[in-house]
Amino acid sequence: MKTPECDGFRAELARALERGEAQPLSTHGHLFSCRACRSRLEEETALDALLLSWPRVALPAHLARRVLSRLARERAEARLDDLLGRVPEPVPPRDLGPRVLADLAARRAPARPWLAVAAVLLVCLGGALLFRRVFFPASPERNGLVVEAEPEPELLEALEVLENWEVVTSDDLDLLLAELDPIEWTLLELGADTGG
DSSP: OOOHHHHHHHHHHHHHHHHTOOGGGGGOGGGGTOHHHHHHHHHHHHHHHHHHHSOOOOOOTTHHHHHHHHHHHHHHHHHHHHHHHHSOOOOOOTTHHHHHHHHHHHHHSOSOHHHHHHHHHHHHHHHHHHHHHHHSOOOTTTTTOOOOSSOOHHHHHHHHHHHOGGGSOHHHHHHHHHTOOHHHHHHHHHHHHTTO
């Protein structure tokens, strides 16, 4: 369980590790009563021993020169940022917006006024034709077509006969079925199987 003594010991351990002196802490009084801190000290001591056993790596000779030149560049950029921060923010003239808009309007003005007039006339003509078609539709008589009010009575009677399947006799039906080709017969059977 972690206690305030554990926090104090671990802070002291961190400072000792930064100095490279973790070994003198092995006789610390807190370690006799806290197994977790004793384990932590052993782990850190083992890690230090492992790191010390590794061979030292020699740094390239030009590394220091590269690091210093990069630092010089970053410092120069920081100085430039500092100088730019000292420059006062620009204040645009009060009439800048209207002047820019007036200039844009002058540049966007149609170079061919007849084109604008033609477009307006075309829109008006289209509107007039649409108005005429909606409110004054063309009558069939004006186009040379004559529409009768009712169909002929003979035509209506013929339609009623065709709609009435009971008129067809079984002999007529057999004759009609005999004239079917195999594909039509298959389609008829499929329709009967599906209920259609």
